[in-house]
Amino acid sequence: MDDVFDITLTVNGRRVSRRVPVRQHLTDFLREELGLTSCHVGCEHGVCGACTVRVDGAATRGCLTLAVQADGAVVETLEGLSESGEIVDLQAAFVDRNALQCGYCTPGMLITAAEMLDAKQPMSRADIRTFLSGNYCRCTGYQAIVDAVETTLTARLAEQEPSA
Amino acid sequence: MSIAATNAPIGQSERRTKAKRLVTGRGRYTDDVTARRVLHAAFLTNPFAHARILSIETEEAAGLPGVERVFTGPDIADACNGWTGNHDLFPKLDSPQQYPLAVDVARWQGEGVAMVVAETRAIAEDAAALIDVTWEELPAVADPVANLEPGATVLHPGKSDNLALELRLGTDAVDAAFERSTLVLEESFRFGRHTGVPLETRAILAEFDPSEQRLVIHQSHQAPHQQQELFARLLDLDEQNVRIVCPDVGGAFGIKLQFSGDEAAVAVAARILGRPVKFVADRLESFTSDIHARDHQVSARMGFAVDGKITALEVDDIYAIGPYSIYPRASIMEGNHVMQLTAASYTVPAFRGRSRIVYQNKGLMGHYRAVGQPLGCAIGEVLLDRAARKLGVDPVEIRRQNYADLSAGPVTSSAGVALEGLVLHECLDTLVERMDLPELRAEQTRLRSQGRYRGIGIAGFIEQTGPGPNYYGKGGIPVSAQDGCVVRLEPSGKARVFSGATDQGQGADTAAAQVVAAALGIQADDVRVTLGDSEVCPYGGGAFASRGTSIGVEVAWRAGRRLRSQILELAGALLQCDAEALDLRDGQVIELATSQARFSLEDVARIGHFRPYELPEGFQPMMSAVEHYVPRDKPTVVGNGIQGSYLEVDVETGIVSLLNHWVVPDCGFVINPLLLDEQIRGGVVQGIGGALFEELVYDDQGQLLTATMADYLTPMAAEIPDIDVTRIEKPMGDKTLGAKGVGEAGTAGAVGAVLCAINDALVPLGAGIAQTPCTPARILTAIEQARNE
Incomplete structure (x- = not known):
């Protein structure tokens, strides 16, 4: 009885076509239709950031995006980012610094942090904290996350410096 | 070596x-676990604080394509034993019988009234909206103080008042001790109701095989064996045929330590339908039906001799719980902690405590991280700071001179807490050094002359961790120690x-x-x-x-x-x-x-x-x-620690900026320093949440006004400073490893440290605050009041 709509999009590098209820949000679509369960449901009103995925290159709230809005889009989830190895340094820093406890916020946190790192700009700890403030973490108290992001940023900036 | x-x-x-x-x-969290032919549950919940269900029409909902069954409260109660949140050590607590869904009368906003089980959650929600309930709204019991007065509306029929239980400790010798005191300070503290907000909401997948009478449950929970016992008992199943699996759990903090009616209803539905049934609470359901915590109004009095020595303490607590005591662990411990852990690390020659646990038409009260420990800590430390100011004693010195003397071995506090093996002075000395207190004081003074109000707070805390079997075992509660x-x-x-x-x-x-x-x-x-x-x-x-x-x-x-x-x-x-x-x-x-x-x-x-x-x-x-x-030789492992907070209050906006935070926990023997430090930091930030941001605000009709994450504020990265953790470690013990739990240490001391620091910042304005969360509005009101006095 739901109104439905046919969509075709690219998810983690693969072309996907599905008929979806128009009221289904992107997070439910990724989880229920594609089994991409790294995309988490936390609040379903765009506050907590647990559902953050990448849509056309930008960190996006999956719960505030309808699946039909992603028609034609390029969507990446943490499964895709892990497969490509794009943030392997950030992931290692999270483990090393114990920047996660329950891990529920982690996929969204990593995708937000990845967007920040992609800007390749030096950032203070306060800048990092501000940038991450759309992603709630209830376990760590944030410091270890800031440390892990800062470490990764410092290493990436050092890497791109032209060798003397 | x-x-x-x-x-x-x-x-x-x-x-x-x-x-x-x-x-x-x-x-792999519970919602990531799938089962063939799984059905999804959605609940119709009580929109009022207190209402009688005159009739429920479910026909239209049941007829919606994709709906498997609609259950009402009586339907579920027929297939599930009821329960009471009572405790054998407190026989006067007589919490009424509860069932998974409300039967006849619903007693808090958000209590489940009917359940739809359907092919998808969306269909189940659509159908739930088609259920037609005729309600008779009943008066809400929503003000714990007013509802203790004679003649107040009584929540439970057959009871004479709304008092669930009164706890008392100490002796009346305290009266004479107050009379002999040079200084007696009195304050009414209010601690707002808040909750744990695990980012993964409560979730359950129940599967029942009638051929073996076997129930298999995947649940986001902290205590699978407790759940096995409870589901077996309530559904009349053999315990060996009940299996509870807790996959990855996305945050818990005590919220996932309880037994919840909606989850029981899901298990009953799985049994009746012979198909797997899943329920994942949404955020609104979490706020209204997860356990809540705190919500205390505490009148505290502390007496002092001229040199700053504590002479007497009285703690009179009103603990506003829900309409029932929580099952299975009972809504008692927090009241007990408020009494027992106020000024617990100090020598208190005379003590009297009372906690009145009061029923209300609000969410149920359970055991959120640190239970009442942060409250006891905050009350004692705020009063101690005030005494120090009045008597002209240094705030560090007043703590040092009042610490319990453990040099001759363990002592029992006058509120009955066994203090053993604590490192009170070492923690304090380390904190003072880490904070560089003289430098901070100098900076504070310098900035005050520029009209900037910085505050320094120090809060020592006592924790009771790793409990033995005395409390739950003797209470007749099936919780394994x-x-x-x-x-x-x-x-x-x-x-x-x-x-x-x-x-x-x-x-x-x-x-x-x-x-x-x-x-x-x-x-x-x-x-x-x-x-x-x-x-x-x-x-x-x-x-x-x-x-x-x-x-x-x-x-x-x-x-x-x-x-x-x-x-x-x-x-x-x-x-x-x-x-x-x-x-x-x-x-x-x-x-x-x-x-x-x-x-x-x-x-x-x-x-x-x-x-x-x-x-x-x-x-x-x-x-x-x-x-x-199982620890047999003592009721709990008692630990201690101390925290420091440095912050600035903007006296124009009332906004508090946290600048630094320090923790010196007594950890005993340390197994993994990395994990320990991050437990502490996470705990501190939850404590800061309670001190500054988080509050479940109900109106006087028992309606929850802060039921979204946009209204209920939890700390974000930008508001939180780096937290300096300096462990006090001890070598391995003789009989045990000697490790102490620190999961609650951060939360236990953070509220007190922040509250003390805010009060310290407000000293030049003659203002003080004794209510959490310390919202900008409350701070401005406190400043305004001081100005008008």
């Missing part, structure tokens, strides 16, 4: 195996651990791997730990009251040591020597006399498993070991 070094990897910052999985999106642990040697010479402890990200699994690895002379990565399955893990209590390290890791250590002895017996039989002449190191069996490796652990394991004929006749190789451990 230090003990930690000889017992590596104990004491090392081992990384968590689970973390490696979670950072790649391979977490013991943990069991099995350690199994695999043919590879590596090990598996199965334990009754559970992990929600604290690292209980990693810590268990470390101690077992140390016992067997292998690496932590060589140990695989399985937790959270009531069927395959030895019975245990799971996670609560910071018990994971002091009990769960202790039993893993013991089981590891036992397996070690068994392996050495086996090796001794092979080598025809005494087991005592051998050791396990680096995956080898070592002959102590020569330090020579005689076998690899793998060789020994393969002989034990596959070639036992190589062993002397009659020798039975024992390839697994089991141990159980």
